[in-house]
Amino acid sequence: MTYAEVIGDPIAHSKSPLIHGFWLEKLGLAGDYRATRVVSDDLGAFFAQREQDTAWRGCNVTVPHKLAVLDHVPDPGDVRGAIGAVNTVFRGEDGALVATNTDAAGFLSPIADLDLSGRPIVVVGAGGAARAVLFALSRAGVGRVSLLNRTPLKGAALLAQFGLKGEALPLTARLPAAALLVNASVLGMAGQPPLDLDLGPLADDAIVYDIVYAPLVTPLLAAAQARGLETVDGLEMLVGQAALAFELFFGAAPPREHDEELRARLLA
Template identity: 50%
Template sequence: MNVPYAEVIGDPIAQSKSPVIHGFWLEKLGLEGRYDRAHVTADGLADYLAARRSDPAWRGCNVTMPHKQAVIPLLGRLDPLAERIGAVNTIVPEDGALVGYNTDAPGFLEPLRADLAQTHYFRMARVLGTGGAARAIVAALADEHAVIVLSGRDVEKARRLLDELDPQGEHHVAPLDHFADATDFVFDDREGCFDLVVNASSLGMSGQPPLAFDMSHAPPGSVFYDIVTSPLETEFLKAARAAGFRTVDGLSMLIGQADHAFRRFFGAVPPRGAADVELRERLLA
């Protein structure tokens, strides 16, 4: 009998931490199965899916850059959230069809669930970046009734993204360099409000320029969230913590989105809670 397996595809793919996460959960649960990496180029995407869909042991795959949008025409159908976001990061064979999901959106929200379970007078999120990750993050936050200030180098792209993902929302755009310089803006009373500042870009990642953000743009009590995982402790998060703000790192979203994918691949609930501490140690080893 073939061992059931799932995998992550991308180009490049060697940097992916997903095999460590899924392998840890399979080990903890004592499940027969494995999770691999597969280097798939843009030219090889269709052939990869054609070959895998006929393999009874294949339980699906996660999709990373640069294929999250390119896979869509090759799938049988999309989950409504993935269709709305316009990006797929999880593919599962279901009843003979390849179905595309987006687990980035719920994965992003996972570490914020305790905050979002509260009642707020007002929620505002400053989201920095307009790439593929930002699409999932904007959709997720719009569904949580946050007013979004979307910031990018191209403000017209930012506006189009907001109009596409939440056309009824009263959101705003700003150039990315708006947040680089200090402001003397005086924030109103934030009691009963929830403020979030998100780096949804690759700025601050190893080999990339830093994200320039002056802390004077953050309302008191803001939560800072960086989706970058290498380095895990970015300069953006260091500066926020030094200024007294609460922070959320990129592993939180990575593990959160993997949780949703694992359930679909292997039909089991991954061990979380205290197990997350051990998982993080393994990821950082």
């Protein structure tokens, strides 16, 4: 039986097996999707073994491997140059492994109807997920981007890489005024410190978007809701990027008409 999987460390919290399993069930496809813990030192051996497994269709990649994968998997689409991080590996038509990134499109999908052109944005984080978010924002023609990170110098380098005007600030900085705040870090995830920000400077019509989905309502989203701000939770991006990966793995479009049922199952 063909199968795909999600790899990371830790990985027990991942909801990807439930999502892909739900779609396989709805479509009546024979296949499986698993969660596999892979430590950093074993990443090369993992891909060497999976490449020889003809039943393996690919994997999603999560923390902490999104950058390191590029050292082990071919990159014909120059994901390294465009985004610098990978969240999906799949087999091309010739059977060879291919690295790609579905996070950028998955991030934009729940806010695709917003006109962000010229609007100020705040992004928290400078890891693999943040790279996909910044890439997507650079294509959306946003205004100034303030990037908050433990290491502002790293944030400044990312803004320059993606051609975004703005500033890099430490996590302790006062939040700038913005129309969209995105947490693209692991802060607020179960087992991680919370992201403690004063949301006062945000516009009254601002949107707070947290890509963390465990817990679904992070302290950041709870604070935003208490202030009456619109929020987007991490399941939106997770399902959006998974839909693109599912088609690469299993050769069929996922049945998105069942999204409400899927969300209810994810929240059960």
